Amino acid sequence: MSTLSERILGAEAGSYVDCPVDRAYVHDGTGVLTLEAYRAMQAEKIAKRERTYVLFDHIVPANNSVTAGLQRDLRAFAREKGLTFTDVGEGICHQVMAEGIALPGEIVVGADSHTCTLGAFGVFATGVGATDMAAIWADGGTWFRVPETIAISLSGSLREPAEAKDLALTYVGRLSMDGATYRAIEFVGEGVKSLSMDSRMTVSNLAVETGAKAGLFYADRTTCTYLREFGHRVEPQVPEECQYEQTLHLDLGEIVPVVAVPPRVDTVRPVEELAGLSIDQVFVGTCTNGRYEDLERFARLVLGRKVAVRTLVAPASRSVLARAAKTGILSWLLEAGCTILPPGCGPCLGAHLGVLGEGEVCLSTANRNFKNRMGVGGEIYLGSPATAAASALAGCLTVPGEGR
Protein backbone atom coordinates (compact mmCIF):
# COMPACT_ATOMS: atom_id res chain seq x y z
CA MET A 1 0.00 0.00 0.00
CA SER A 2 1.60 3.23 -1.14
CA THR A 3 1.68 6.92 -0.50
CA LEU A 4 0.87 9.12 -3.50
CA SER A 5 4.58 9.87 -4.06
CA GLU A 6 5.43 6.15 -4.01
CA ARG A 7 2.60 5.44 -6.42
CA ILE A 8 3.65 8.11 -8.91
CA LEU A 9 7.39 7.37 -8.67
CA GLY A 10 6.73 3.63 -8.75
CA ALA A 11 8.96 2.60 -5.84
CA GLU A 12 9.09 2.48 -2.07
CA ALA A 13 10.23 5.35 0.11
CA GLY A 14 14.01 5.37 0.51
CA SER A 15 14.78 3.87 -2.88
CA TYR A 16 16.50 5.69 -5.73
CA VAL A 17 14.75 5.70 -9.10
CA ASP A 18 15.51 6.95 -12.59
CA CYS A 19 12.31 8.38 -14.02
CA PRO A 20 11.23 10.02 -17.23
CA VAL A 21 9.66 13.38 -16.43
CA ASP A 22 6.36 14.40 -18.00
CA ARG A 23 7.05 18.13 -18.05
CA ALA A 24 10.00 20.34 -17.21
CA TYR A 25 10.05 24.12 -16.89
CA VAL A 26 12.41 27.00 -16.23
CA HIS A 27 11.83 30.73 -15.85
CA ASP A 28 13.85 33.73 -16.99
CA GLY A 29 15.96 33.56 -13.81
CA THR A 30 16.95 29.91 -13.71
CA GLY A 31 16.69 29.44 -17.48
CA VAL A 32 19.83 31.48 -18.10
CA LEU A 33 22.03 29.17 -16.01
CA THR A 34 20.26 26.09 -17.37
CA LEU A 35 21.09 27.20 -20.89
CA GLU A 36 24.73 27.72 -19.92
CA ALA A 37 24.99 24.23 -18.41
CA TYR A 38 23.14 22.71 -21.37
CA ARG A 39 25.59 24.30 -23.80
CA ALA A 40 28.53 23.11 -21.72
CA MET A 41 27.18 19.56 -21.92
CA GLN A 42 27.19 19.76 -25.72
CA ALA A 43 24.05 17.64 -25.90
CA GLU A 44 22.69 16.92 -29.36
CA LYS A 45 19.12 17.81 -28.70
CA ILE A 46 16.37 18.50 -26.21
CA ALA A 47 14.70 15.17 -25.49
CA LYS A 48 11.09 16.39 -25.16
CA ARG A 49 10.76 19.72 -26.94
CA GLU A 50 7.09 20.47 -26.52
CA ARG A 51 7.10 19.23 -22.92
CA THR A 52 9.97 21.57 -22.08
CA TYR A 53 8.73 25.00 -21.04
CA VAL A 54 10.42 28.38 -20.79
CA LEU A 55 8.12 30.75 -18.91
CA PHE A 56 9.12 34.38 -18.29
CA ASP A 57 7.95 35.72 -14.95
CA HIS A 58 10.71 36.80 -12.57
CA ILE A 59 11.86 40.17 -13.87
CA VAL A 60 9.21 41.11 -16.39
CA PRO A 61 9.36 43.35 -18.27
CA ALA A 62 13.15 43.54 -17.95
CA ASN A 63 14.43 46.13 -15.45
CA ASN A 64 17.68 47.02 -17.24
CA SER A 65 19.66 46.23 -20.33
CA VAL A 66 21.67 43.40 -18.75
CA THR A 67 18.48 41.54 -17.83
CA ALA A 68 17.00 42.36 -21.21
CA GLY A 69 20.03 40.88 -22.96
CA LEU A 70 19.86 37.65 -20.95
CA GLN A 71 16.15 37.39 -21.69
CA ARG A 72 16.74 38.04 -25.39
CA ASP A 73 19.16 35.10 -25.61
CA LEU A 74 16.92 32.69 -23.71
CA ARG A 75 13.89 33.74 -25.75
CA ALA A 76 15.79 33.18 -28.98
CA PHE A 77 16.94 29.74 -27.81
CA ALA A 78 13.41 28.69 -26.82
CA ARG A 79 12.05 29.75 -30.20
CA GLU A 80 14.86 28.18 -32.19
CA LYS A 81 14.51 24.83 -30.42
CA GLY A 82 10.72 24.85 -30.58
CA LEU A 83 10.22 24.76 -26.81
CA THR A 84 6.92 25.83 -25.30
CA PHE A 85 7.51 29.49 -24.48
CA THR A 86 5.51 32.18 -22.72
CA ASP A 87 6.77 35.75 -22.76
CA VAL A 88 6.52 38.79 -20.51
CA GLY A 89 3.00 39.28 -19.16
CA GLU A 90 1.74 35.69 -19.37
CA GLY A 91 2.27 34.98 -15.70
CA ILE A 92 4.16 33.14 -12.97
CA CYS A 93 5.50 29.79 -14.16
CA HIS A 94 3.71 27.72 -11.52
CA GLN A 95 0.40 29.40 -12.29
CA VAL A 96 0.80 29.00 -16.05
CA MET A 97 1.49 25.27 -15.50
CA ALA A 98 -1.60 25.09 -13.27
CA GLU A 99 -3.89 26.43 -15.95
CA GLY A 100 -4.62 23.12 -17.64
CA ILE A 101 -1.07 21.93 -18.33
CA ALA A 102 0.09 19.73 -15.43
CA LEU A 103 -2.17 16.71 -14.88
CA PRO A 104 -2.75 14.31 -11.98
CA GLY A 105 -0.29 11.43 -11.74
CA GLU A 106 2.43 13.18 -13.73
CA ILE A 107 6.01 13.84 -12.69
CA VAL A 108 6.80 17.53 -13.22
CA VAL A 109 10.06 19.28 -12.44
CA GLY A 110 10.66 23.01 -12.41
CA ALA A 111 13.84 24.99 -11.95
CA ASP A 112 12.23 26.84 -9.07
CA SER A 113 11.63 25.77 -5.49
CA HIS A 114 7.89 26.51 -5.55
CA THR A 115 7.25 23.90 -8.23
CA CYS A 116 5.63 22.04 -5.32
CA THR A 117 2.56 24.26 -5.95
CA LEU A 118 1.44 21.77 -8.61
CA GLY A 119 1.14 19.07 -5.95
CA ALA A 120 -2.35 20.52 -5.49
CA PHE A 121 -3.33 18.53 -8.60
CA GLY A 122 -1.97 15.16 -7.46
CA VAL A 123 1.16 15.78 -9.51
CA PHE A 124 4.56 14.76 -8.15
CA ALA A 125 6.06 18.20 -8.67
CA THR A 126 9.40 19.26 -7.30
CA GLY A 127 12.08 21.90 -7.75
CA VAL A 128 15.52 21.25 -9.21
CA GLY A 129 18.56 23.41 -9.87
CA ALA A 130 19.79 24.67 -13.22
CA THR A 131 22.39 21.98 -13.92
CA ASP A 132 19.97 19.20 -13.03
CA MET A 133 17.53 20.84 -15.42
CA ALA A 134 20.10 20.96 -18.21
CA ALA A 135 20.56 17.19 -17.89
CA ILE A 136 16.76 16.79 -17.90
CA TRP A 137 16.58 18.82 -21.13
CA ALA A 138 19.06 16.40 -22.65
CA ASP A 139 17.81 13.12 -21.15
CA GLY A 140 14.08 13.71 -20.63
CA GLY A 141 14.38 12.31 -17.12
CA THR A 142 16.32 12.37 -13.86
CA TRP A 143 16.92 10.48 -10.64
CA PHE A 144 14.94 10.84 -7.44
CA ARG A 145 15.11 9.45 -3.97
CA VAL A 146 11.53 8.40 -3.21
CA PRO A 147 10.61 10.47 -0.15
CA GLU A 148 9.07 9.37 3.10
CA THR A 149 5.75 11.12 3.70
CA ILE A 150 4.32 13.27 6.45
CA ALA A 151 0.51 13.45 6.40
CA ILE A 152 -1.35 16.61 7.34
CA SER A 153 -4.85 15.44 8.12
CA LEU A 154 -7.50 18.14 7.84
CA SER A 155 -10.94 18.10 9.43
CA GLY A 156 -13.79 20.63 9.48
CA SER A 157 -13.79 23.71 7.29
CA LEU A 158 -12.24 27.18 7.45
CA ARG A 159 -14.24 29.87 9.21
CA GLU A 160 -14.10 33.48 8.04
CA PRO A 161 -11.97 35.46 8.16
CA ALA A 162 -9.39 32.61 8.13
CA GLU A 163 -8.13 31.59 4.70
CA ALA A 164 -6.01 28.91 3.06
CA LYS A 165 -2.94 31.09 3.62
CA ASP A 166 -3.56 31.00 7.37
CA LEU A 167 -3.79 27.22 7.18
CA ALA A 168 -0.54 27.11 5.19
CA LEU A 169 1.36 29.37 7.59
CA THR A 170 -0.04 27.43 10.54
CA TYR A 171 1.32 24.09 9.35
CA VAL A 172 4.66 25.69 8.42
CA GLY A 173 4.84 27.08 11.96
CA ARG A 174 4.09 23.65 13.40
CA LEU A 175 6.55 21.72 11.25
CA SER A 176 9.23 24.47 11.25
CA MET A 177 11.56 25.47 8.43
CA ASP A 178 13.16 22.05 8.17
CA GLY A 179 10.48 19.82 9.65
CA ALA A 180 9.84 18.04 6.36
CA THR A 181 13.32 18.13 4.79
CA TYR A 182 13.80 15.32 2.20
CA ARG A 183 10.15 14.32 2.73
CA ALA A 184 6.86 14.73 0.94
CA ILE A 185 3.75 16.11 2.59
CA GLU A 186 0.31 14.72 1.75
CA PHE A 187 -2.78 16.72 2.66
CA VAL A 188 -5.54 14.28 3.52
CA GLY A 189 -8.76 14.00 5.54
CA GLU A 190 -12.35 15.07 4.98
CA GLY A 191 -11.43 18.74 5.44
CA VAL A 192 -9.78 18.72 1.99
CA LYS A 193 -13.19 18.66 0.29
CA SER A 194 -13.96 22.18 1.44
CA LEU A 195 -10.84 23.66 -0.19
CA SER A 196 -11.02 25.09 -3.72
CA MET A 197 -8.23 24.47 -6.22
CA ASP A 198 -6.90 28.01 -5.71
CA SER A 199 -6.77 27.34 -1.96
CA ARG A 200 -5.06 23.98 -2.39
CA MET A 201 -2.38 25.60 -4.51
CA THR A 202 -1.71 28.09 -1.71
CA VAL A 203 -1.35 25.19 0.72
CA SER A 204 0.93 23.13 -1.56
CA ASN A 205 2.99 26.22 -2.38
CA LEU A 206 4.27 26.60 1.18
CA ALA A 207 5.39 22.96 1.44
CA VAL A 208 8.95 23.82 0.42
CA GLU A 209 9.16 26.29 3.32
CA THR A 210 9.26 23.24 5.61
CA GLY A 211 11.99 21.71 3.45
CA ALA A 212 9.55 19.32 1.73
CA LYS A 213 10.24 17.94 -1.71
CA ALA A 214 6.56 17.92 -2.65
CA GLY A 215 3.19 18.84 -1.12
CA LEU A 216 0.43 16.72 -2.56
CA PHE A 217 -3.35 16.53 -2.58
CA TYR A 218 -5.12 13.55 -4.15
CA ALA A 219 -7.03 14.60 -7.24
CA ASP A 220 -10.75 14.50 -6.39
CA ARG A 221 -14.00 15.78 -7.87
CA THR A 222 -12.92 19.41 -7.33
CA THR A 223 -9.72 18.74 -9.29
CA CYS A 224 -11.60 17.00 -12.10
CA THR A 225 -14.12 19.84 -12.38
CA TYR A 226 -11.34 22.44 -12.47
CA LEU A 227 -9.47 20.57 -15.21
CA ARG A 228 -12.62 20.02 -17.25
CA GLU A 229 -12.71 23.80 -17.80
CA PHE A 230 -9.45 23.33 -19.68
CA GLY A 231 -10.82 20.44 -21.70
CA HIS A 232 -9.24 17.58 -19.72
CA ARG A 233 -11.12 14.52 -18.55
CA VAL A 234 -9.25 13.03 -15.61
CA GLU A 235 -10.11 10.45 -12.98
CA PRO A 236 -9.86 11.05 -9.23
CA GLN A 237 -6.94 9.40 -7.42
CA VAL A 238 -8.23 7.09 -4.72
CA PRO A 239 -6.09 7.11 -1.55
CA GLU A 240 -4.86 3.73 -0.26
CA GLU A 241 -4.19 2.75 3.32
CA CYS A 242 -0.54 3.55 3.81
CA GLN A 243 2.22 4.16 6.31
CA TYR A 244 3.00 7.79 7.00
CA GLU A 245 6.12 8.70 8.87
CA GLN A 246 4.14 11.13 10.99
CA THR A 247 0.64 12.61 10.96
CA LEU A 248 -0.25 16.15 11.94
CA HIS A 249 -3.95 16.76 12.63
CA LEU A 250 -5.42 20.20 12.01
CA ASP A 251 -9.00 21.27 12.58
CA LEU A 252 -9.72 23.90 9.93
CA GLY A 253 -12.38 25.41 12.18
CA GLU A 254 -9.66 26.41 14.63
CA ILE A 255 -7.41 28.21 12.15
CA VAL A 256 -7.21 31.96 12.80
CA PRO A 257 -5.62 34.78 10.76
CA VAL A 258 -1.86 34.64 11.27
CA VAL A 259 1.29 36.31 9.99
CA ALA A 260 4.86 35.05 9.67
CA VAL A 261 7.20 37.44 11.46
CA PRO A 262 10.49 38.32 9.73
CA PRO A 263 13.00 36.91 9.11
CA ARG A 264 11.53 33.41 9.50
CA VAL A 265 8.52 31.92 7.79
CA ASP A 266 8.01 29.58 10.76
CA THR A 267 7.65 32.36 13.33
CA VAL A 268 3.88 32.35 13.04
CA ARG A 269 1.71 34.53 15.29
CA PRO A 270 -2.00 35.41 15.35
CA VAL A 271 -2.53 38.77 13.62
CA GLU A 272 -4.32 39.82 16.78
CA GLU A 273 -1.06 39.75 18.78
CA LEU A 274 0.64 42.16 16.38
CA ALA A 275 -2.31 44.35 15.49
CA GLY A 276 -1.37 48.01 15.15
CA LEU A 277 2.14 47.41 13.81
CA SER A 278 2.78 50.16 11.30
CA ILE A 279 3.37 49.19 7.65
CA ASP A 280 4.61 51.05 4.57
CA GLN A 281 3.52 48.77 1.75
CA VAL A 282 1.04 46.01 1.06
CA PHE A 283 1.74 43.50 -1.71
CA VAL A 284 -0.89 41.13 -3.02
CA GLY A 285 0.21 38.55 -5.54
CA THR A 286 2.81 35.78 -6.14
CA CYS A 287 2.54 32.07 -6.75
CA THR A 288 1.12 31.82 -3.22
CA ASN A 289 -1.76 34.29 -3.38
CA GLY A 290 -2.01 35.96 -6.78
CA ARG A 291 -4.91 33.88 -8.09
CA TYR A 292 -8.42 35.01 -8.89
CA GLU A 293 -9.88 33.83 -5.58
CA ASP A 294 -7.25 35.89 -3.73
CA LEU A 295 -7.77 39.04 -5.78
CA GLU A 296 -11.52 38.76 -5.47
CA ARG A 297 -11.35 38.32 -1.72
CA PHE A 298 -9.07 41.33 -1.42
CA ALA A 299 -11.15 43.45 -3.80
CA ARG A 300 -14.40 42.73 -1.97
CA LEU A 301 -12.86 43.89 1.28
CA VAL A 302 -11.52 47.18 -0.12
CA LEU A 303 -14.57 47.88 -2.30
CA GLY A 304 -15.77 51.43 -1.91
CA ARG A 305 -12.96 52.41 0.42
CA LYS A 306 -9.42 53.80 0.06
CA VAL A 307 -6.18 52.12 1.01
CA ALA A 308 -4.05 54.03 3.53
CA VAL A 309 -0.63 52.80 2.35
CA ARG A 310 0.82 52.07 -1.08
CA THR A 311 -0.73 48.83 -2.22
CA LEU A 312 0.61 46.78 -5.10
CA VAL A 313 -1.38 44.03 -6.76
CA ALA A 314 0.25 41.62 -9.21
CA PRO A 315 -2.11 39.05 -10.74
CA ALA A 316 -0.45 35.62 -11.02
CA SER A 317 -1.23 35.31 -14.72
CA ARG A 318 -2.76 36.97 -17.74
CA SER A 319 -5.87 34.88 -17.38
CA VAL A 320 -6.27 35.92 -13.74
CA LEU A 321 -5.93 39.57 -14.81
CA ALA A 322 -8.34 39.09 -17.73
CA ARG A 323 -10.91 37.52 -15.46
CA ALA A 324 -10.54 40.34 -12.94
CA ALA A 325 -11.10 42.82 -15.75
CA LYS A 326 -14.15 40.95 -16.98
CA THR A 327 -15.85 40.55 -13.61
CA GLY A 328 -15.13 44.15 -12.68
CA ILE A 329 -13.03 43.58 -9.56
CA LEU A 330 -10.09 45.20 -11.32
CA SER A 331 -11.88 48.55 -11.25
CA TRP A 332 -12.70 48.06 -7.58
CA LEU A 333 -8.97 47.72 -6.94
CA LEU A 334 -8.17 50.80 -9.00
CA GLU A 335 -10.86 52.87 -7.31
CA ALA A 336 -9.56 51.83 -3.90
CA GLY A 337 -6.15 53.27 -4.83
CA CYS A 338 -4.21 50.06 -5.59
CA THR A 339 -1.41 49.97 -8.15
CA ILE A 340 -1.72 47.12 -10.62
CA LEU A 341 1.53 45.44 -11.68
CA PRO A 342 1.97 43.20 -14.72
CA PRO A 343 1.33 39.48 -14.21
CA GLY A 344 4.51 37.89 -12.81
CA CYS A 345 6.51 37.66 -9.61
CA GLY A 346 6.59 41.43 -9.13
CA PRO A 347 8.37 42.57 -5.98
CA CYS A 348 8.48 39.08 -4.40
CA LEU A 349 12.19 38.54 -4.99
CA GLY A 350 13.28 42.13 -4.52
CA ALA A 351 14.62 42.62 -8.02
CA HIS A 352 12.36 45.39 -9.28
CA LEU A 353 8.84 46.84 -8.86
CA GLY A 354 8.18 47.68 -5.23
CA VAL A 355 11.60 47.12 -3.67
CA LEU A 356 11.62 48.21 0.00
CA GLY A 357 13.79 50.94 1.46
CA GLU A 358 15.83 50.66 4.66
CA GLY A 359 13.51 50.31 7.65
CA GLU A 360 10.34 49.86 5.60
CA VAL A 361 7.80 47.19 6.47
CA CYS A 362 5.74 45.29 3.94
CA LEU A 363 2.76 43.05 4.51
CA SER A 364 2.99 40.57 1.66
CA THR A 365 0.88 37.62 0.58
CA ALA A 366 4.04 35.83 -0.62
CA ASN A 367 5.84 32.87 0.91
CA ARG A 368 9.25 34.16 2.01
CA ASN A 369 10.31 36.80 4.49
CA PHE A 370 14.07 36.21 4.59
CA LYS A 371 16.28 39.10 5.60
CA ASN A 372 16.58 41.75 2.86
CA ARG A 373 14.58 39.66 0.35
CA MET A 374 12.51 42.61 -0.88
CA GLY A 375 15.24 45.19 -0.40
CA VAL A 376 18.12 45.90 1.96
CA GLY A 377 16.86 46.79 5.43
CA GLY A 378 13.20 46.08 4.60
CA GLU A 379 11.06 43.71 6.63
CA ILE A 380 8.39 41.36 5.34
CA TYR A 381 5.37 40.06 7.24
CA LEU A 382 3.52 37.29 5.42
CA GLY A 383 -0.25 37.05 5.63
CA SER A 384 -3.46 36.28 3.76
CA PRO A 385 -5.25 38.46 1.19
CA ALA A 386 -7.91 39.24 3.82
CA THR A 387 -5.29 40.36 6.33
CA ALA A 388 -3.66 42.36 3.52
CA ALA A 389 -6.95 44.11 2.77
CA ALA A 390 -7.73 45.02 6.37
CA SER A 391 -4.16 46.22 6.89
CA ALA A 392 -4.05 48.22 3.65
CA LEU A 393 -7.18 50.11 4.70
CA ALA A 394 -5.94 50.78 8.21
CA GLY A 395 -2.27 51.43 7.39
CA CYS A 396 -1.20 49.00 10.07
CA LEU A 397 -1.46 45.30 10.75
CA THR A 398 -5.14 44.61 11.29
CA VAL A 399 -7.22 41.52 11.91
CA PRO A 400 -9.53 41.06 8.92
CA GLY A 401 -13.15 41.83 9.69
CA GLU A 402 -12.19 44.47 12.27
CA GLY A 403 -12.18 48.22 11.92
CA ARG A 404 -14.91 48.31 9.27
Add this chain to the structure above:
Amino acid sequence: MKVEGPALCLGPDIDTDVIIAGRYLRTKDRSVWAAHVFEDLDPSLAMRLPGTIIIAGKNFGCGSSREQAAIALKEAGVRCIIAPSFARIFFRNAVNIGLPVLECSCPCRDGEHVAVDLGGGTVLVGGRVFPTRPLSPRMQEILSAGGLVEYWRKRR
Protein backbone atom coordinates in the same frame (compact mmCIF):
# COMPACT_ATOMS: atom_id res chain seq x y z
CA MET B 1 38.08 12.26 -2.48
CA LYS B 2 39.78 14.10 0.37
CA VAL B 3 39.48 17.75 1.34
CA GLU B 4 41.26 19.71 4.07
CA GLY B 5 41.21 23.24 5.42
CA PRO B 6 40.43 25.52 8.33
CA ALA B 7 36.85 25.58 9.65
CA LEU B 8 34.55 28.54 9.18
CA CYS B 9 31.56 28.18 11.49
CA LEU B 10 28.01 29.34 10.73
CA GLY B 11 24.62 28.97 12.41
CA PRO B 12 21.50 27.03 11.38
CA ASP B 13 18.96 27.78 8.60
CA ILE B 14 21.31 29.76 6.34
CA ASP B 15 19.04 30.56 3.38
CA THR B 16 19.98 31.06 -0.23
CA ASP B 17 18.85 34.71 -0.18
CA VAL B 18 21.51 35.38 2.45
CA ILE B 19 24.11 33.35 0.53
CA ILE B 20 23.55 35.42 -2.58
CA ALA B 21 20.87 38.13 -2.66
CA GLY B 22 18.31 38.32 -5.48
CA ARG B 23 19.70 41.70 -6.53
CA TYR B 24 22.91 40.06 -7.77
CA LEU B 25 21.37 37.27 -9.80
CA ARG B 26 21.00 38.94 -13.17
CA THR B 27 24.41 38.33 -14.60
CA LYS B 28 26.44 35.42 -15.88
CA ASP B 29 29.59 36.84 -14.32
CA ARG B 30 30.46 34.40 -11.54
CA SER B 31 32.95 36.76 -9.90
CA VAL B 32 30.00 39.02 -8.97
CA TRP B 33 28.44 36.18 -6.96
CA ALA B 34 31.75 35.36 -5.28
CA ALA B 35 32.26 39.02 -4.34
CA HIS B 36 28.80 39.39 -2.75
CA VAL B 37 28.45 36.00 -1.11
CA PHE B 38 27.01 36.24 2.45
CA GLU B 39 26.86 40.02 2.09
CA ASP B 40 23.60 40.31 4.06
CA LEU B 41 24.91 38.04 6.82
CA ASP B 42 28.32 39.63 7.28
CA PRO B 43 30.02 41.56 4.47
CA SER B 44 33.47 40.59 5.76
CA LEU B 45 32.82 36.87 5.28
CA ALA B 46 33.51 36.76 1.53
CA MET B 47 37.17 37.63 2.08
CA ARG B 48 37.62 34.93 4.71
CA LEU B 49 36.20 32.10 2.61
CA PRO B 50 39.07 31.03 0.32
CA GLY B 51 40.37 27.59 1.28
CA THR B 52 37.93 27.07 4.15
CA ILE B 53 35.55 24.29 5.02
CA ILE B 54 32.19 25.64 6.17
CA ILE B 55 30.72 23.90 9.19
CA ALA B 56 27.14 25.10 9.55
CA GLY B 57 24.04 24.31 11.58
CA LYS B 58 21.04 22.39 10.28
CA ASN B 59 19.08 23.14 7.10
CA PHE B 60 21.87 24.86 5.19
CA GLY B 61 20.81 26.36 1.85
CA CYS B 62 17.08 26.53 2.49
CA GLY B 63 14.85 28.67 0.31
CA SER B 64 15.20 29.33 -3.36
CA SER B 65 16.50 26.86 -5.94
CA ARG B 66 19.04 29.41 -7.23
CA GLU B 67 22.14 27.48 -8.20
CA GLN B 68 24.06 30.75 -7.96
CA ALA B 69 24.17 30.13 -4.18
CA ALA B 70 26.28 27.00 -4.56
CA ILE B 71 28.31 28.56 -7.38
CA ALA B 72 29.04 31.68 -5.29
CA LEU B 73 30.47 29.57 -2.47
CA LYS B 74 32.58 27.49 -4.82
CA GLU B 75 33.83 30.55 -6.70
CA ALA B 76 34.69 32.21 -3.39
CA GLY B 77 37.02 29.30 -2.66
CA VAL B 78 35.00 27.20 -0.20
CA ARG B 79 36.32 23.62 -0.34
CA CYS B 80 33.48 21.74 1.32
CA ILE B 81 30.33 22.36 3.35
CA ILE B 82 29.43 20.24 6.36
CA ALA B 83 26.07 20.50 8.15
CA PRO B 84 23.75 18.17 10.08
CA SER B 85 21.20 18.64 7.26
CA PHE B 86 20.80 20.56 4.01
CA ALA B 87 17.85 21.82 2.02
CA ARG B 88 17.55 19.21 -0.71
CA ILE B 89 17.75 21.42 -3.79
CA PHE B 90 20.88 23.15 -2.49
CA PHE B 91 22.41 19.75 -1.69
CA ARG B 92 21.83 18.47 -5.22
CA ASN B 93 22.99 21.76 -6.75
CA ALA B 94 26.25 21.71 -4.81
CA VAL B 95 27.07 18.18 -5.96
CA ASN B 96 26.04 19.06 -9.52
CA ILE B 97 28.49 21.94 -9.70
CA GLY B 98 31.25 19.92 -8.03
CA LEU B 99 31.19 21.47 -4.55
CA PRO B 100 31.52 18.73 -1.89
CA VAL B 101 28.80 18.64 0.78
CA LEU B 102 28.40 16.20 3.62
CA GLU B 103 25.85 15.61 6.37
CA CYS B 104 27.51 15.46 9.75
CA SER B 105 27.00 16.97 13.21
CA CYS B 106 30.27 18.16 14.60
CA PRO B 107 31.36 20.90 16.99
CA CYS B 108 33.04 23.88 15.44
CA ARG B 109 35.60 26.50 16.31
CA ASP B 110 36.72 28.98 13.66
CA GLY B 111 40.11 28.10 12.22
CA GLU B 112 40.25 24.57 13.58
CA HIS B 113 41.72 22.07 11.13
CA VAL B 114 39.15 19.92 9.30
CA ALA B 115 39.86 16.88 7.13
CA VAL B 116 37.07 15.28 5.13
CA ASP B 117 37.14 11.91 3.39
CA LEU B 118 34.10 11.89 1.11
CA GLY B 119 34.45 8.32 -0.07
CA GLY B 120 35.09 6.91 3.39
CA GLY B 121 32.49 9.24 4.85
CA THR B 122 34.52 10.57 7.75
CA VAL B 123 35.10 14.04 9.13
CA LEU B 124 38.07 14.84 11.33
CA VAL B 125 37.79 18.05 13.34
CA GLY B 126 40.69 19.04 15.58
CA GLY B 127 41.82 15.40 15.67
CA ARG B 128 38.41 13.91 16.57
CA VAL B 129 36.46 11.70 14.14
CA PHE B 130 32.75 12.27 13.49
CA PRO B 131 30.34 9.94 11.70
CA THR B 132 28.62 11.18 8.55
CA ARG B 133 25.77 10.14 6.34
CA PRO B 134 27.66 9.03 3.21
CA LEU B 135 26.70 10.42 -0.18
CA SER B 136 24.85 8.07 -2.52
CA PRO B 137 27.16 6.25 -4.97
CA ARG B 138 25.84 8.34 -7.87
CA MET B 139 26.47 11.59 -6.04
CA GLN B 140 30.02 10.45 -5.30
CA GLU B 141 30.54 9.71 -8.99
CA ILE B 142 29.20 13.11 -10.00
CA LEU B 143 31.49 14.82 -7.49
CA SER B 144 34.58 12.94 -8.56
CA ALA B 145 33.84 13.79 -12.19
CA GLY B 146 33.87 17.45 -11.13
CA GLY B 147 30.13 18.01 -11.49
CA LEU B 148 27.11 16.90 -13.46
CA VAL B 149 28.15 18.51 -16.75
CA GLU B 150 31.44 16.57 -16.76
CA TYR B 151 29.76 13.40 -15.48
CA TRP B 152 27.16 13.63 -18.24
CA ARG B 153 29.76 14.13 -20.95
CA LYS B 154 31.90 11.24 -19.72
CA ARG B 155 28.97 8.87 -19.46
CA ARG B 156 27.67 9.63 -22.94
